[in-house]
Amino acid sequence: MLTFGTAGLRGPLGPGPDAMNETTVARATAGLAAWLRDRCLGGGQVVVGRDARHGSAEFAEVTAEVLAAAGFPVLRLPEPWPTPVTAFAVRALGAVAGVQITASHNPPADNGYKVFVDGGAQLLAPADTEIERQIVAVTEPIARTPVAESDAGLLSRYLARVAQLPQRIGGPGEQADIRIALTPLHGVGGATAVQALTAAGFADLQVVAEQFTPDPDFPTVAFPNPEEPGATDLLLRLAERVDADLAVALDPDADRCALGVPTPEGWRMLRGDETGVLLADHVLRTAPPDSLVATTIVSSRLLARLAADRGARYAETLTGFKWLARAGEGLVYAYEEAIGHCVDPATVRDKDGISAAVLAADLVSRLRARGRTLIDELDDYAVRFGVHAGDQVSLRLPDQQAAAAVVNVLRTAPPRELAGIPVDYTDMAALRGRLRTDALVFAGDGLRLVVRPSGTEPKLKCYLEAIQPVSGPDELAAARSTAQQRLSELREYCRALAG
Structure with a gap:
């Protein structure tokens, strides 16, 4: 059977319990309904949304009808809308859960089933395994009740909130047309x-x-x-x-x-880490004192340095917005290097590309009014905090088991030196206990490498960073060259892992 991974199900379309199809979706929904009832949430509203992938319309219909038959009032969104709209709707309506039918950026043959709970945040362990147990216990036939589609004005409410970001976060200031x-x-x-x-x-x-x-x-x-x-x-x-x-x-x-x-x-x-620190700085300029910003263990160390300089608190979590959205009180911004940005946690407790695009446009317009660019800002960060050169090597393997096998080999015989620099080795799985992570971290003297298997694709992911101090603007080019040379050596090491 497909198992719950990153906030739900994801897999190829096809017949059988190991693929995405109407039967798989119906069983998953019946399991979700049972899990919600066990938590005394039966009868609470559930939002169902979808993207435009193959099967999404049918899977959303099945999801809505199974939930309705189980006694839940269902808001079935009428159009294929962005995932952040569903996350927004769950929070705005006080719904007990939301389901978005989507496989995000997976290949065309895939689809998925993403679950939101807890005020619009993603499903979190151990709820995934608890729902899996409920799915196994599902018996046929699974009842279904027709559900009419309705938008309840939610898209307009979402757009109104996003349109206010330049005033709420950017604050007063001159803006140029862009x-x-x-x-x-x-x-x-x-x-x-x-x-x-x-x-x-x-x-x-x-x-x-x-x-x-x-x-x-x-x-x-x-x-x-x-x-x-x-x-x-x-x-x-x-x-x-x-x-x-x-x-x-x-x-x-x-x-x-x-x-x-x-x-x-x-x-x-731009790399996700570059966009991440730019948007974080933009948010922090008008954020309350002692606000919290957060990123993950695989992201750049630059956000920690920026936060300290701006008087903000900094948190680091496991990969994924199911963790980032719960990073702590006072969270004003969170990002992951895989181009995910949460710029308005009070509204959408998940990554949101639409609001990130609006806030980025606001930043660019304000910089242009001052005769500056995003590249100028990144140069200033490098001079002040050191060059933080990063990259990701993503190795596509036959299956997820092959990626996990490579990690296990590294765990058994970890390298003691990378790019000529001695490194310490940390097994995040050992540190995190029951929380599921297979990440391995190698770090030493301005060099950092994190290796982990993807949670949703047959890939081994390697996250690289070389940090090089800069003594002044005139030394920036040389520092970047040194950092890039170190990254090049790390890339070659990572690519050899696939062999």
Whole structure:
């Protein structure tokens, strides 16, 4: 059977209990309903949303009807909308749970079942294994009751909240007109992003026409993930052609956001860590004293240094927004290096690519009014806090078991030196006890490598960082060169792991 992993189910479409199909979805929903009843939440409202993947409309219908037959009032959203809208709806309505049918940025043959609880946050262990036990106990037939679709004005409420971000977070200040190039990568975020940006005052939008309409086959990209090589080529060509100030790429369910920027060498996409620290600093400029910012164990160390300098608290969690959303009291911003950003935790307790795009546009417009760019800001961080050069090596393997096997080999015989630098080894699984993580951390003298198997794909993920002090602006180029050389050596080591 498919098991609950990152906040729910995810797998290939097909027959049988090891694939996504109507029977799998019905059993999962019956198990979820039983789990909710066991917690005295029976009869509470549940929100059901979906993206535009193959099977999503049918799976959302099944989910809504099984829940309704189990006695839950169901709000079945009428259109394929971004995942953050479902997370928003659960919190805004005080619903006991929400289900979004989506496989995020997985390949076209996949689909998934994402569960929100606890005020709109993702499902958290050990609830996943508890629901699995309920699913195993499900008996056939599973009752279903028809459910009409309704939006309850939720999209308008969501858009109104997002449009206020420049005033609520950016605060007063001069803003310049900017031009934005945008792609939703054939996903469901295009129309919502255009509405949100326009409502926030950013009306000069140029979209990648070939990728704007939802298409579950994702015909122009090998993998529908802005982080994958080639996925943003059309976006960057458009940005250069129209002389844009900012390029924005959303993943297919629009909960992730990647930014592209012009540089003297041409347009390039920012890494998630670069966008993360830029948005964090923007939020902290108007945040209350002693606010909390958070990121994960695989992200850059730069946010910790920035937070200390800005008088903010810093927290570090396991990977995933199911942990980040619960990082602590006073949370004003959280991000993960995989281009996930939570810029308004009071509204959406999950990553939200739409609101991140609006806040990024606000930052760029304010910087342009002062004659500055995002690259200027990143240079300033490097001089003040040191170069934090990072990268990710993602190795696609035959299956998830193969990725776990590589990690186990490293656990048994860990390297004592990387890129010529002695490193200490930390097994996060041993430290975290019952919490499921297979991450291994190797660190020493400004060098850091985290290796873990993906929780949703047959991949081994390696997160690299080289930190190099900078004595002044004139030394920045040399420091970056040294850091990049160290990264290059780490990349070669990581690629050899797949063998």
